[in-house]
Amino acid sequence: MTMITLVRGDITEQHVDAVVNAANSSLLGGGGVDGAIHRKGGPEILSACRDLRASHYGKGLPTGKAVATTAGNLPARWVIHTVGPRFLPDEDRSDLLASCYRESLKVADELGARTVAFPAVSAGIYGWPMEDAARIAVETVRGTETRAEEVRFVLFDERAYEVFADQLR
Known part of the structure; x- marks a missing residue:
């Protein structure tokens, strides 16, 4: 069973x-x-x-997909890049946002990652309402089979942390 944890802080500092x-x-x-x-x-x-x-992504990485690279100087082994959808009030794109979490966990499993830290994908400049972004993130991670032992949501501010905490309750 995967443990889901919350951290208020900087995702670039996660070990x-x-x-x-x-x-x-x-x-x-x-x-x-x-x-x-x-x-x-x-x-x-x-x-x-x-x-x-x-090589593989001459036109860029498609929305909802994920791919891994080195983590460079970060205190992690890998960075899994995923492209979240922009929020459009007149179009339901929640399947694309859920895909970001599923595909990232799939890549994590392929890498053998046991601990994975996620930001609130699409909830920043892509305009996704935080409550809905948190609901989709938590439901998707809970519903996705993964070998990761811990999925950590790293939230930059207190409001985002509280919204995600409400979803976990």
Whole structure:
């Protein structure tokens, strides 16, 4: 049984096997969690992402998919990059958001990762309402078969932490 934990803090400081990056499809860095992971992880992550773009993902990583790279200078072994959907009020894209969690856990299992840290995918600049993002994240992780022993949601602020805590209750 996978243990789900919550941490209020910085995802780039998590001592886990795999950190999940809420990446953009270019895989070349950006703002929010993505920018922080690339900055703190250093140039090895960007280099690995460029290699992915040159081989399998010439057009970028599709929304809802996941792929792993080195973690560079982070205190993790790997970074699993996943591209969350932008929130559109007139279109239900929750299946794509759920896919980010399922696909990331699948990649974690392929890597042999036992501890995985997730941010609140799509709940930042992609505009997904935090309550719904937390519901989808928790339900999907609970419903996904994985060999990970711990899935940790790392939330940057108190409000996000409380919303995720409500979902776990």
